[in-house]
Amino acid sequence: QVQLVESGGGLVQTGGSLRLSCAASGRTFSSYAMGWFRQAPGKERDVVAAISWTGYSTYYADSVKGRFTISRDNAKNTVYLQMNGLKPEDTAVYYCAASSQRYYRAILEHGCDYWGQGTQVTVSS
Numbered sequence: 001q002v003q004l005v006e007s008g009g010g011l012v013q014t015g016g017s018l019r020l021s022c023a024a025s026g027r028t029f030s031s032y033a034m035g036w037f038r039q040a041p042g043k044e045r046d047v048v049a050a051i052s053w054t055g056y057s058t059y060y061a062d063s064v065k066g067r068f069t070i071s072r073d074n075a076k077n078t079v080y081l082q083m084n085g086l087k088p089e090d091t092a093v094y095y096c097a098a099s100s101q102r103y104y105r106a107i108l109e110h111g112c113d114y115w116g117q118g119t120q121v122t123v124s125s
Contacts, residue, residue, distance in 0.1 A: 001026060001114075002024055002025060002026040002028065002029065002032065002098050002113075002114040003024070003025040003026070003114070004022055004023070004024050004025075004096045004097070004098060004114055004115065004116035005022065005023045005024075005116060005117070006020060006021070006022050006094065006095070006096045006116045006117065006118060006119040007020070007021050007022075007023070007119060008020040008021050008119065009094060009119030009120045009121045010120075010121070010122070011122045011123075011124065012086055012121075012122070012123055012124070013123070013124050014086065014087060014088060014123055014124065014125050015085060015086065016086050016123070017082070017083060017084045017085075017086065018083045018086065018121060019080060019081070019082050019083070020036065020080065020081040020083065020094055020096075020119060020121075021078055021079075021080055022034070022036075022078060022079045022080070022081075022096030022116060023076075023077060023078050024077045024078065024079070024098065025077070026077075028100075029074065029077045029098070030053060030074035030077075031053050031102060032053060032098045032099060032100060032101075032102070033050060033051065033052050033053055033098070033099040033101055033102055033103055033104045033106055033107055034050065034051050034070075034072060034079040034096070034097070034098050034099075035047055035048075035049065035050040035051070035096075035097045035098075035099070035104065035107045035112060036048045036049045036050075036070060036079075036081045036094060036095070036096060036097075037094070037095045037097055037112075038090075038092035038093065038094045038095070038121075039092055039093050039095070039118075040089075040091060040092040040093075043092075045095065046061065047059075047061060047107065047108065048060070048061050048064055048068065048081070048094070049061070049064065049068055049069075049070035049081060050070065050104035050107045050108065051070045051071070051072055051079065051104055052102060052103045052104045053074075053102040053103070055071065055072045055074070057103065057104060058070055058104065059104045059105075059107075059108065063089075064083075064090075066085075067083065067084050067085040067086075068081060068082065068083050068084070069081070069082040069084075070082075079096060081094070083121070086121075086123045087123060088123045088124070088125045089123075090121060090123050091121060091122050091123050092120075092121060093118040093119065093120055093121075094118065094119050094120075094121050095115055095116055095117075095118045096115070096116040097111075097112035097114060097115045097116065098112055098113060098114040099111075099112050099113055100113045
């Protein structure tokens, strides 16, 4: 069992930056692929970024490429999402999620097994 707790959300102006963190419990964190998802009001939950267990392989949705960076620190059981150049359309609840598989492709193809409670990100224009 893995428990995930997100932090770092908030209100920021267009063009600003935020860094989301996701602290995971459990000794198996380092072997799990991790992902960040977001859900805006009235829309489906979509994957934003994903990272394989070693941290060497990453995926980004086209809408955030070049602006967001996903990373992980397995020693700290934490995954991060650095968000730069924020836009109003980035406003959403952001969720951290874990797959029991090692590679991020499993997240894209099968989804995740564990979810955090979400953190609100609001970008004002």
